[in-house]
Amino acid sequence: PEVTLRLRMDVPYGQVVARLCDVAPDGSSTLVTRGALNLSARRGRDRNAPWTPGATETVTFRLNGIGHAFPAGHRIRLAVSSAYWPWIWPQAGSDDGFVLEPAGSALVLPVRDGGEHPEDAGIRFEPPEQSEPLRVTAPPAAREERPERRVVRDVAKGEWRLEVDPRYGGTRVYPDGLEFTEDALETYTIREDDPLSARAGSDWTVRLRRPERAWDVRIETRSEITCDAEDFVASNEVVCHDGEEVVFRRTWEKRIPRVAR
Known part of the structure; x- marks a missing residue:
C-alpha cells in the first residue's frame, strides 16, 4: 500500500504515521498495516531536508507489505498522525504537528485480481514436515502472571x-x-x-x-x-x-x- 499526503507544517522537523485499518460493522477496528516517514528525510534517507515553516508539500511513502482481504460490509480506514509513541521516538519541536489537506491526499491499495488458483495449474503443496518435538515441560508459574x-x-x-x-x-x-x-x-x-x-x-x-x-x-x-x-x-x-x-x-x-x- 502507498499513501500520498498533502501537508502543511509550521516547524522544520516532524514525522507522519499512516495506519491502514479494517473497520467492522460493529465499529471494531483491526490494524492491517502501517508506515511512517521522517519528514526531514522525505527527499531520501541520505540527506537532511528541513521543512520550510508554513510551507505545503506533497509526500508519498509506502506502508509495510501485507496480504489482507476486506470482507463485504467492512470499511477501510486510513488513520494519519504526527506521532506514534512508542513505535516511533518523538521529535522535539514538532509538538504542533501538521495540517492535512484531504483533497490532495490519496491511498493506493494493490489489488489481487484472483486469477488462476495454484491447484488449477497443477501445483500441489505437500503437508509440511517437522521433527519430533523435544519433551520439554513447563512447571506451574510460581508468581501471578502479568498482563501482556x-x-x-x-x-x-x-x-x-x-x-x-x-x-x-x-x-x-x-x-x-x-x-x-x-x-x-x-x-x-x-x-x-x-x-x-x-x-x-x-x-x-x-x-x-x-x-x-x-x-x-x-x-x-x-x-x-x-x-x-x-x-x-x-x-x-x-x-x-x-x-x-x-x-x-x-x-x-x-x-x-x-x-x-
Whole structure:
C-alpha cells in the first residue's frame, strides 16, 4: 500500500504515521498495516531536508507489505498522525504537528485480481514436515502472571507508562534436567507535554539451573534509552550470579548525537 499526503507544517522537523485499518460493522477496528516517514528525510534517507515553516508539500511513502482481504460490509480506514509513541521516538519541536489537506491526499491499495488458483495449474503443496518435538515441560508459574500489556496514567504528572510483558517468561525443563527460566519486562514512559521525557527500558533475567548438581547461575540486565535535544543516551547494566555470589558486573553509557533528526 502507498499513501500520498498533502501537508502543511509550521516547524522544520516532524514525522507522519499512516495506519491502514479494517473497520467492522460493529465499529471494531483491526490494524492491517502501517508506515511512517521522517519528514526531514522525505527527499531520501541520505540527506537532511528541513521543512520550510508554513510551507505545503506533497509526500508519498509506502506502508509495510501485507496480504489482507476486506470482507463485504467492512470499511477501510486510513488513520494519519504526527506521532506514534512508542513505535516511533518523538521529535522535539514538532509538538504542533501538521495540517492535512484531504483533497490532495490519496491511498493506493494493490489489488489481487484472483486469477488462476495454484491447484488449477497443477501445483500441489505437500503437508509440511517437522521433527519430533523435544519433551520439554513447563512447571506451574510460581508468581501471578502479568498482563501482556498494561497502560498506567499518572494524572498529577501528566505521564503515561506502557508496560509490556513479551511472554518470554516462565520455566522450561529439558529432557536432560536443565531448568531454563526467563523473565522480561519492557516499559515506555512519556509526559504529555514533553517529547524529551520519552524513556524506554528493558529488564531481563535468565536463569540456568541443575538441581541435582547444585548448579545455579543467573544473568540480569537492565537497558534504558532517554534523550535530550542533542543526544540519545543509552545506559546498560549486566550482573552475573553464581548462586548468590555476584561474579561479574558492568555498567556503561553511550551518547548518540541526534544530528540527522
